[in-house]
Amino acid sequence: MGDQIRHILTLQCPEGMGIAHDVTGFLVEHERTIVELKQYDDMSSQRLFMRVDFSGDDVPGLLEKMREEFAPIAAERQMDWQLRERGQRTKVLIMVSKFEHCLNDLLHRAHTGSLPIDIVGVVSNHPDHRSLVEWHKVPFHHIPVTKDTKPAAEAKLEEIIERTGTELVVLARYMQIFSDKLSTKLSGRTINIHHSFLPSFKGAKPYHQAWDRGVKTVGATAHYVNAELDEGPIIAQQVQEVDHTYTAEDLVIAGRDTEAKALSNAVKWHCEGRVFLWGNRTVVLR
Template identity: 50%
Template sequence: MNQQSLNYILTASCPGRSGTVDVVTRFLRKFGCYITELNSFDDALNQRFFIRTVFRMEDNAPLDQSAFCATFAERAEAFDMEWELTPSDYRPKVVIMVSKYEHCLNDLLYRFRTGNLPVDIRAVISNHPDLQSLAQWHDIPYYHFPINADTKPQQEAQVQAVLDETGCELLVLARYMQVLSHEMCVRWARKAINIHHSLLPGFKGAKPYHQAYNKGVKLVGATAHYVSDHLDEGPIITQGMGTVNHTYYPADLARKGMDVESLTLARAIQYHVEKRIFLFNDKTVVFERS
């Protein structure tokens, strides 16, 4: 058993009150745990407290998770605390949805194959056949489910069948250029991450990078967020940015934007897997990596 497998992540949130940090840290100390990382935030406006700790047993022995959870639950109840314990080496099952743009998918599959993305990618689903060879090269099953306005319910039923079959725990929309139905958004709330470009000022419609070029933008960016029923308006996880100038033609802006999108999406998935994200009132608290 390696050192990483001996680490655990404890996340908790509760109404803000005196003793919230102490109830976690004191308990860990008494249980014989050594804290290797600790982040906390007290939201004064919403009177909500958030804490994330990474710890291991002081003697490097495996943690008795049943005893830990049963004992901590008693302490947490007094603070009306919502909490979760996760082994740090846990790899959630992921399914990626994509259309024709390959940059985010290619980046995620490479990170997965090289062990730099701590997930278990079970399948790729697309409404186009174009990227099948890319998925197959990484030995990932690829499902092609075409869609139009008349077949959307049937297509989403096919998608859900794959998600159920693979035991999907996190759905990643890696430039999937279709709007999920209300039912899918509700079913995958807090369990689906989307990525899209972020240009200032906002350029909607066709050819956003051509519009950006015509306006002489100096920044290109991307936003990763949880999926919601309001298009591209879900709780924001993280954002990325890159500087550009007058020498960047529309194609150059698009290439720069694709790089930012890929990095931003990978970072959002990493934060989700590492339990760094708290959701409260449709807003996120994110303990970023230092």
């Protein structure tokens, strides 16, 4: 037995008889062993979602050969699919404003290898975190944003995304709103963390709204960005129990842990190919 290599196949398609048979039969033909297979059949939309982690001998040109031979099956089944090597790292661009807790968490997780990402840069509309970012040996880009300079700022951002080969943009408490044009262009590859358990308590001070309502839990929501503010498909949420003794400031502090965890989970699941977009919903196979 030669060196072993693992790949991930992800797909979604209209429901139909024999899809799992087609996929597993294809893997058997290529002498692949299934390590993990997860699927979800959405009966309401008649749609199948599947993620397969498989292994086998490392053969030169294997990935390209398998992609070429799987393409006719995918076309017949109308699949939206991707086949890639397991552990392939995603190029991520982080955007942040004043609050650094989510940024710091992502930098640490990338450095320790707990996230399968390469951070290609950090963009901020404030210069505050330059020293932190550069200590991690990551390029820092200060792009101030005002109402008048917003088009130019977004053009510069797009240039950075293109030049660095960014595959995923992560808004780690970036407090500027993208234009509809940019939101649409980056649809499906931009994740935002909202410091609230959406869809409740939207806006600039959700924790203060929560305190006014006497909530017993606080939470955070990681979601894809679309043209509707805070309405993108939800990927991950975290909650923490609180009580009447918490001040609004205490809720802010408690909420920061939920924000960091929800965001890191969303980034991890996206980069591992576990998140499937369908309309304004997600299916997360984990």
